[in-house]
Structure formats: C-alpha cells, structure tokens
Amino acid sequence: MTEVLASRSFRGLAAGDAIESVHNDLDSLWLDVPFVQDMDQMTFTTAVIESASNIVQHAEPAGQEPVELGVDIEVRPTLLQARVSAYHAKPPFGPMEPARPGEEAESGRGLALIQALVTTVTFERQDGTNTWVLSRTSQQD
Template identity: 30%
Template sequence: MNTLRPPSPAEYSADIRCPPDSVEDAHDFIQTVWEHHGDVVATDRMAMELVLSELVSNIIQNNPRRAVLCHVSVTVGISELLLRTSDTGVPVSTKTGSGTMPDETAESGRGLVLIDMVARSMDYRRESGRNVWIAVVDRTSQGS
C-alpha cells in the first residue's frame, strides 16, 4: 500500500494493490484518516469502515486470479463522509444491492445490501476501463 496522501486537510487517498495488499491495508488507511479527524463519531466511522471493507472485499473476490489496483479516496466533510474507489478489476454486473439480505446459507450477496443500509447513497459506473464506486455516509452531529 502506498503512503497516505492528504491532498487537502479533508481529503485522503491510498493505492491498494491486490495482491499483495488486502482488506487489512484498507483498514490501516481508514484508521490513519480517523487519527486526523477525531471529530468523526464512532457510529459514522463504523459505517464508513463497513462500506470500505465491503467494497474492497468485493474487488478482491471478483478478481481472484489477477492483480488489481484500487485507488481509494475519502473526503471528510462537515455533514458527510464520501468514499470513492476506482479499480482495474473486471467489469461488475451487479450495480446495487437487491435491498434484501440473502438467505443465511448464501455465500455472497450481503455486501451491497449492508452498504445500502448504512450509506445515504451509493453509485457505480464503469469509467475509462475502471470500476468506480462512490458512497456517501451522512455524519451524525457530535451533540446527538
């Protein structure tokens, strides 16, 4: 994983190469963001961590036999947290969650549904040969 690069006080990015990097590298990245933003409450952190973890996991699972570069950026705004991933993996056929959790015996299909549960919005598009996911999590006010 490349070093954390803050283009501005509120924006952070990292490149994750799978392999050898993994979901743990994405977790390390987001923990560094939180070190710079102690004002983000725990519930909002958990929501963003879930979104990031599920997206990176899906990228890895959808490309089991090929190297993939995933560029991750997080913007910490006053009222929202924005996550953008852009990866070199194969095109994705499922664009959004179905809205319902799959059967408990299902081996996949939970990630996008979980993201839909915690994010205000999630968008997918194929852009210049890359999968681009953008998710927005609303921030909770500290007084709540």
C-alpha cells in the same frame, strides 16, 4: 463544495493485504477528525471495507494488467465520501442489486450491507475503471 478536513488515498494490487492497508488508513484518518461520531466512523469504515473486498474478490482483469484497487476518502464537515475503484477491470457481470441469501448462505450479503450503511451508493465506469462512490451524511454534535 465545503472544505476537505482530512483525506486518505490508497492504490495497489487488488489483493488481501490491500484490505488491511485501507483499514489502517481509515483507522489513522479517524484520529485526524475526532469530531466524527463513533457510529459514523463504524458504519463508513464497514462500507468502505465491504466495497474494497468486493473488488478484491470479484473484479476480473480486462486485459494483461492485473486489477488494482484504489480508495480515495474525504471527510468534509457533514459528509464522508469514498471513491472505491477497480482499475484495469472488466465491467461488473450481472445486475448490481443486492442478493437475498437464505439464513444458511455464507456469502451474498455484501451489497445489501453497503446500502444499509451509507446514505448513497453510485457506480461509474470510465476508461476501464469501475468506481463505487459511497457517501454518508455525518451527524454533528
């Protein structure tokens, strides 16, 4: 594994203000690694916010404890990677395949958008935690 050049971690209740905190973390992260191209910053930020929002909107608690959102982001020389987790959550319901919403649909575009934005998306479930791992191979100047 190559060296981690910059990173950010967030963990908190899965609620709207968590999305703003993660977005602020991403904005400050890019200031630490100005060599990451604008296109990579833009696409990766969008994918991370989409995934985190998906958890806030859809993850259901498995028991008494509320769902927590965790976002761990690492920047390596040619790789951007985020682990976006739902703690204390039930396994996702139904197939995790992108929907094909009609033109007038107001939701259902998130998963397809995430897949279009990053190089790979994988899902893991371990110890009651759902984790999406988003990776984007970044361009170098």
